[in-house]
Amino acid sequence: MTQELPTPSAPLKIGTRGSPLALAQAHETRMRLSKAFDLSEDCFEIHVIKTTGDRVLDRPLKEIGGKGLFTREIEDAMLSGEIDIAVHSMKDMPVEQPGGLVLDTYLPREDVRDAFVSPHFDGLQALPEGTKVGTSSLRRKAQVLVKFPRLEVVEFRGNVQTRLKKLEDGVAGCTFLAMAGLNRLGQSEVAKGAIAPEDMLPAVAQGAIGIERRVDDTRVADMLAAIHDGPTGQRLAAERAFLAALDGSCETPIAGLAELEGGSIRLRGEILRPDGSESLEDEATAPIEDGAALGAELANGLLKRAGEGFFDWRA
């Protein structure tokens, strides 16, 4: 590398949300960068930025509406030069970034599965009729109702700590969390078990951390290349192309998971109606380098089967 590396007096500024999970992800990024360049950790400065999504806690996300609820303030700070990079959970990120920014660096992916979390029950199969399932995820809600129509789903927002507290208070009998988040927080013991992707296909990009930067910042681009995980990039290329072709956002019940098998990439995808009345699934395999085309193809096949109006509830 020809360009200069950060120093304690001119540190690289890492932007992140302030939740414990976001902070854990920012710290992991700092650790990987300092190791890759043999720099002390004080060459990196973590900046916590509060987003609209963090501020408004009393309403469901879909009511607040708008794009980038958890990212706009962070991306603005990057564009204005207040921070140099931003660390994100990829499953919360739209498929396109604002002009001037690029999101193509991924850390090695964590466990992709959802965790079943409950103080009283051992698994979904064990839940009595009418049990309240707490989740704010339309995907998880629809997936549960497709298989267990006799359960009741209640809105459940907040970070991992808040949700666990709500379970203790009896607001719901169980909830789901990403295994990845629990592992990163050192709280995997909270999970009664990890749910196999066959039973609950995860969200697109679940378990992956992405690092965003300014397009024209070549110094940062060179640094990030050193910590990028290629296989995670290949899997996300397929999954995010699938999401893009479905015009999906975090408000749409869509699931997708790509896995590398030898020289091939296998993509499974699912779209659901939010009330759990219908689910369509498919899978396909292609050479790894054709992942993005595979994602679009799988999405178009599902859209054709779904027909007009499958997503009409959005209006």
Ligand SMILES: NCc1[nH]cc(CCC(=O)O)c1CC(=O)O
């Ligand atoms: N939407 C919130 C969110 N975004 C990323 C994660 C977990 C970490 C990950 O999937 O990388 C979570 C919490 C959860 O689903 O339990």
